[in-house]
Amino acid sequence: EAGVVQSPRYKIIEKKQPVAFWCNPISGHNTLYWYRQNLGQGPELLIRYENEEAVDDSQLPKDRFSAERLKGVDSTLKIQPAELGDSAVYLCASSGRGSFNSGANVLTFGAGSRLTVL
Amino acid sequence: GENVEQHPSTLSVQEGDSAVIKCTYSDSASNYFPWYKQELGKRPQLIIDIRSNVGEKKDQRIAVTLNKTAKHFSLHITETQPEDSAVYFCAATNNAGNMLTFGGGTRLMVKP
Numbered sequence: 001e002a003g004v005v006q007s008p009r010y011k012i013i014e015k016k017q018p019v020a021f022w023c024n025p026i027s028g029h030n031t032l033y034w035y036r037q038n039l040g041q042g043p044e045l046l047i048r049y050e051n052e053e054a055v056d057d058s059q060l061p062k063d064r065f066s067a068e069r070l071k072g073v074d075s076t077l078k079i080q081p082a083e084l085g086d087s088a089v090y091l092c093a094s095s096g097r098g099s100f101n102s103g104a105n106v107l108t109f110g111a112g113s114r115l116t117v118l
Numbered sequence: 119g120e121n122v123e124q125h126p127s128t129l130s131v132q133e134g135d136s137a138v139i140k141c142t143y144s145d146s147a148s149n150y151f152p153w154y155k156q157e158l159g160k161r162p163q164l165i166i167d168i169r170s171n172v173g174e175k176k177d178q179r180i181a182v183t184l185n186k187t188a189k190h191f192s193l194h195i196t197e198t199q200p201e202d203s204a205v206y207f208c209a210a211t212n213n214a215g216n217m218l219t220f221g222g223g224t225r226l227m228v229k230p
Contacts, residue, residue: 031216042124042207042220043162056217091161099215101149101169107218109154109161 002026004110006092012116018080021113024073025094029108032069034077035091037112043091049075082117089114120145120212124221132229137195139224141208144189148210151184151191152218157204165206166193198228 005024013019025032030051035043046065048056051072060067064083069075079086089112096105121144131137141151152167168175168182168191175182179198184191191210195202205225209218 040223042122042209042223044220045217048217099150100152100211100218101215106152106164106167108164111161 004092004094004108006090006110006113008113009111010114010116012118013082014118015084016081018078019082019115020076020078021090021092021115023075023077023092023110025075025092026108029094029096030072031095031097032075033093033095033107034067034075035093035109037089037091039088043109046077046090079115082115084117087115087117120148120210120217120219122208122210122219122221124208124224126224127222128225128227130227130229131198133198133200135198137198137202137226137228139193139206139208139226140190141192141210141221142188142190143210143219145210145213146186146189147213148189149215150211150218151182152209153180153182153193154207154209154220155204156207156223162207195226198226200228200230202226203228 007022032049034046037043047060047067049069067077091112092110095107098105124141149170154162155165156162179196181194205223207223208221
């Protein structure tokens with residue numbers, strides 16, 4: 001099993017430029033998450049998808065961030081235009097069907113995409 | 119929403135000693151509490167988790183304890199080794215059990 005796959009691993013751009021990150025979740029995982037991790041901090045949720053539907057995007061800065069998961073499998077996260085404060089690691093994660101509270105469902109992270117905005 | 123506090127932010131121990139990291143959470147409906155280990159430049163990886171029907175769970179040198187009344191849970195690492203050096207994150211679910219909120223992390227340094 002490939003796990004959660006993300007690309008690119010690293011991206012350096014100048015401010016005001018656009019950037020996009022791609023994620024392919026674990027096969028069969030219907031729930032996909034994008035988290036942002038600032039240096040020295042814990043992951044913070046940006047958006048959660050159940051299949052192709054964004055069910056929680058309250059923390060996504062919608063003026064410059066957008067995301068899509070058109071076929072309910074892989075997903076892209078876009079920032080346009082990027083700002084200096086967007087420098088962070090963008091982590092994608094996925095989980096199977098059902099609640100974390102019961103059963104064996106767990107959250108699995110990808111390796112992340114490290115963004116540096118100059 | 120859920121709020122998770124984690125202490126300490128940094129912890130330095132001598133190889134062979136024990137390490138304890140503590141977390142508190144705010145939502146009394148939370149039922150699932152995982153711990154993730156993140157080595158430098160790598161992804162957070164699940165190392166142990168506990169669901170609220172048990173108070174303690176062990177896996178070799180690591181254990182997690184849960185006190186639902188006090189709304190806190192802890193990670194215990196015994197006989198620490200240099201390869202345990204990493205950042206550890208605790209997390210707790212929301213009421214619906216479909217989201218995780220993470221603590222701020224603890225940087226553990228094990229000195230040989």
